[in-house]
Amino acid sequence: MFDYLQSYLSTIHTSALLILLAIILGVLLVFYIGIVIAWWRIFKKAGEPGWKSIIPFYDGHTFYKICWKPVFFWLMLILAVAGTVMTGFQLSLGGFETVIYITGYAFMLLALYIDVLHSFKLSNAFGHGTGFAIGLVFLPTIFCLILAFGKSQYIGSKE
Numbered sequence: 001m002f003d004y005l006q007s008y009l010s011t012i013h014t015s016a017l018l019i020l021l022a023i024i025l026g027v028l029l030v031f032y033i034g035i036v037i038a039w040w041r042i043f044k045k046a047g048e049p050g051w052k053s054i055i056p057f058y059d060g061h062t063f064y065k066i067c068w069k070p071v072f073f074w075l076m077l078i079l080a081v082a083g084t085v086m087t088g089f090q091l092s093l094g095g096f097e098t099v100i101y102i103t104g105y106a107f108m109l110l111a112l113y114i115d116v117l118h119s120f121k122l123s124n125a126f127g128h129g130t131g132f133a134i135g136l137v138f139l140p141t142i143f144c145l146i147l148a149f150g151k152s153q154y155i156g157s158k159e
Helices: 002-045 058-067 071-088 095-125 130-138 140-149
Strands: none
Touching: 002 058, 002 140, 058 071, 058 095, 071 095, 095 130, 130 140
């Protein structure tokens, strides 16, 4: 009898986890679709074809191109990936391990700095100021939706 009860509870737990996973994936899908629609509208306002918002990596390249130079997107991406890899190793290399960790974290901080600068450039490209840029840094989804569906007009980058 105990084995049956344990099997039954295990099935319930597994079912509950699968339902929770389905709910989380559904919410993430809706979130992603909302971001793609917002980026599509932002791209259209900036004179870029909206379909570019669908293609991974190319959307980021285009997003940086709108208000800055696309090379900074690739630099930010390479720094973030390299930093993540460097801080993810669990090797025992003695003192050299510390250098790898510090360099990895420095790469990630530099990537974050580039992304924050991009938020300020994007804010300026749509005629907004520092407050809007801070909103893009801390609440990017909401402020991208404001850029997309608000009255913001693209005025171009100042470079």
